[in-house]
Amino acid sequence: MPTYVDPNTCNACAGEHEGPLCVYICPNDLMTMDLEQNKGVNQEPELCSECYACVKLCPQEAIFVRGYSDFVPLGASVHPTRVEGGLTWTVKFRDGRELQFTYPSRTTPVGSSDPYRDFTEDRENDLQGQGLAGESKWLGVDKLPTL
Amino acid sequence: MGLPSIETVECDILVIGGGMSGCGAAFESKFWGEDLKVVIVDKAVIERSGATGEGLSAINCYMGQRYGWNTPEDFVHYVVNDMMGLAREDLVYDVGRHVDSSVHLLEEWGLPIWKKDNGEYERIGRWQIPIHGESLKPVTAEPARKAVGKENIYERVSITHLLTDANDPNRIAGAIGFGVRENKIWVFKAQAVIMTSGGASNVFRPRSVNEGIGRTWYSVFATGSAYGLMIPIGTEMTQMEHRFVPTRFKDGYGPVGMWFQYFHAHVENALGEDYTVTRDDELRKYEPYGSAIPTPTPLRNHQMFLDIKEGKGPMYMRTDLAMQELAGGDPAKMDKVREEAWEDFLDMTIAQAMTWASQNIAPEETPSEVVLAEPYIMGSHSGEAGAWVSGPEDLAPPEYYWGYNKMTTIRGLFAAGDGVGAAPHKFSSGSFTEGRLAAKSAVRFVKENSTSVQLNSSQVNTLAESIWAPLETFDKYKGVSTAPEINPHYITPKQALVRLQKIMDEYAGGTSALYTTNGPTLERGIALIEMLREDLQHQGARNRHELLRCWEVVHRTWTGEAHLRHLLHRKETRWPGYYYRSDYPDLDDVNWRVFVNSKFDASANRWDISTKPYLNLVK
Numbered sequence: 001m002p003t004y005v006d007p008n009t010c011n012a013c014a015g016e017h018e019g020p021l022c023v024y025i026c027p028n029d030l031m032t033m034d035l036e037q038n039k040g041v042n043q044e045p046e047l048c049s050e051c052y053a054c055v056k057l058c059p060q061e062a063i064f065v066r067g068y069s070d071f072v073p074l075g076a077s078v079h080p081t082r083v084e085g086g087l088t089w090t091v092k093f094r095d096g097r098e099l100q101f102t103y104p105s106r107t108t109p110v111g112s113s114d115p116y117r118d119f120t121e122d123r124e125n126d127l128q129g130q131g132l133a134g135e136s137k138w139l140g141v142d143k144l145p146t147l
Numbered sequence: 148m149g150l151p152s153i154e155t156v157e158c159d160i161l162v163i164g165g166g167m168s169g170c171g172a173a174f175e176s177k178f179w180g181e182d183l184k185v186v187i188v189d190k191a192v193i194e195r196s197g198a199t200g201e202g203l204s205a206i207n208c209y210m211g212q213r214y215g216w217n218t219p220e221d222f223v224h225y226v227v228n229d230m231m232g233l234a235r236e237d238l239v240y241d242v243g244r245h246v247d248s249s250v251h252l253l254e255e256w257g258l259p260i261w262k263k264d265n266g267e268y269e270r271i272g273r274w275q276i277p278i279h280g281e282s283l284k285p286v287t288a289e290p291a292r293k294a295v296g297k298e299n300i301y302e303r304v305s306i307t308h309l310l311t312d313a314n315d316p317n318r319i320a321g322a323i324g325f326g327v328r329e330n331k332i333w334v335f336k337a338q339a340v341i342m343t344s345g346g347a348s349n350v351f352r353p354r355s356v357n358e359g360i361g362r363t364w365y366s367v368f369a370t371g372s373a374y375g376l377m378i379p380i381g382t383e384m385t386q387m388e389h390r391f392v393p394t395r396f397k398d399g400y401g402p403v404g405m406w407f408q409y410f411h412a413h414v415e416n417a418l419g420e421d422y423t424v425t426r427d428d429e430l431r432k433y434e435p436y437g438s439a440i441p442t443p444t445p446l447r448n449h450q451m452f453l454d455i456k457e458g459k460g461p462m463y464m465r466t467d468l469a470m471q472e473l474a475g476g477d478p479a480k481m482d483k484v485r486e487e488a489w490e491d492f493l494d495m496t497i498a499q500a501m502t503w504a505s506q507n508i509a510p511e512e513t514p515s516e517v518v519l520a521e522p523y524i525m526g527s528h529s530g531e532a533g534a535w536v537s538g539p540e541d542l543a544p545p546e547y548y549w550g551y552n553k554m555t556t557i558r559g560l561f562a563a564g565d566g567v568g569a570a571p572h573k574f575s576s577g578s579f580t581e582g583r584l585a586a587k588s589a590v591r592f593v594k595e596n597s598t599s600v601q602l603n604s605s606q607v608n609t610l611a612e613s614i615w616a617p618l619e620t621f622d623k624y625k626g627v628s629t630a631p632e633i634n635p636h637y638i639t640p641k642q643a644l645v646r647l648q649k650i651m652d653e654y655a656g657g658t659s660a661l662y663t664t665n666g667p668t669l670e671r672g673i674a675l676i677e678m679l680r681e682d683l684q685h686q687g688a689r690n691r692h693e694l695l696r697c698w699e700v701v702h703r704t705w706t707g708e709a710h711l712r713h714l715l716h717r718k719e720t721r722w723p724g725y726y727y728r729s730d731y732p733d734l735d736d737v738n739w740r741v742f743v744n745s746k747f748d749a750s751a752n753r754w755d756i757s758t759k760p761y762l763n764l765v766k
Binding site: 002024025026027028029032043044045046047048049050051052053065067068069070071072073074075076077078080086087089091092093094095097099101103104105106107108110111112113114115116119121123127128130132133134135138139140141144145146147 | 175200240247252355357485490498506542695
């Protein structure tokens, strides 16, 4: 299900310090800049896993997906819009039916994690034992099982 | 052209791969090794890299010890049965006893987990809990990034080879690779390395043929680098003959677990028969595993495969019956079930939602085809290929223990996730946990082994030249032909991949061979893949993107060759439904309830294959 970029909406992420965000995020090195058009483009659509990482991140909402030509008939679309704490998905069927769903993604503000908060393990004395960092607080049972 | 500059980074612990295992390893190693320099290297960006980058709709490995749901012993019994008798019980137990702490931490960091009215986690099956998991990976990556510091994360660097110590080929010393987005060779010198990179998709010819080959069931970014990096330096591997053949919704490869376990749907053939009922007797051929509850995954595949082979398809998941039953005629209930059903795909396999929408499939009205996919070689899900590692001190018998938990047979080289063999059913949470376990162990190793590793500069220079060679080869020979894809001096990485997939499909029991092979067929496959391995030294790449693909197919080919050689060694059919040896069609517990291990000896270009005992530790 390869992604494609709407040339009328893509602005090459002008002003984004990471550069074009689809190019930045693509896990398979597919999204690249077409230097003549100065727009994002999927350079290897047959290795696109439709993960939607670029679609979700695009600040212009300029990236869409056209289903895999091997087995996806034309006419449908599945597209997310970011909302507070989650995504709203619009699913359009080939026959015109339309569904909309909103699901949460994250319960905490982005950037708020605190890796070792309230961990009580002793970095020297507990290094030899079997317990992992924070397990005295987070394992859920008092004692780590063993055989 | 010319070789680009070489930049060297020195560190105490190098984590290769920033997926779930890698993020777990990074997080844990900076706690115990507060004073150590820990580096993560990833070919992409850790917020969306690895097999869970797209998201997940469930955590599939959770004991619920605090609720009294399961013990690690229960988990071992389940996993060993599902693997038809072969798994390392020490390693499986180790993941099981720790995994709950990882899940609770992920929730603390922001992962939304479905809850029952009493506040307990909702359950899908015995080990599975549903999540709103679209952002599982960014939620996991954030504390890892904070722990090691952004200056220690090298993204868009693809590791191609591991480096061993100048004075001891059995001691890890680091890794080498190249910049995917800049002309640079990167050398990492490390006291310990934690291998957390991926298992292998696209080793076998996929059912799809064009754009759809990106829609592999396991992540298309998982290129077998865990194996392709460890095998060439002589790391002992185990169970590389094992594979996973997923039963999934056809073509989009959307997950079925929620449908079977949460919605209680069943699959019917074209005659309206349920193979779990009509093929029940077939299970008696595979005792004691045939009577295990639940029926092991390969045996359920096998039952369905018999229907397909007899021409009784298509096989349909009766989503319609299941949803109507759950809703019981109540439109509000149907709305809730519909919302849950679509979320299962939209959280993790969006292509399946598109496939349904494009084919006008509303699951409450229309059943949906399921299929047996092409095989995958991996170690974290229902596959168990990977390195032979030491178990933990308090669980492992002497046969499974050599000083540091999760250390491979190469000193200082640790593994987790897809890289650890004989320890399946970890999934996302268990892989994260195994990364943590490997990391704590690696910290102890670094603190107890302070002698500084030495890089072999001629090894580094030779590898640097070979990494860059496909670009040089293209440049040197492009004038020979007017068509860049047709040249007698090189093959493109895409051509190499297609050759690999054809060999594996036809000789190693892929879909077109009906998952069936035999000794002479495997020997022929090995002869052909040996020539492919030679030809991979003559790849041509037009740019760095193609250079990335060149090294991915090298890693996939090592994986495929190991698979062929292990298949040849195991003279039985242990996992019907995954593959069949036509010359040894039966399960043989008397002779073959053993692990098959291999070591590649680079100096002699030889594979040494052996067996290791299966030991029952959990009664």
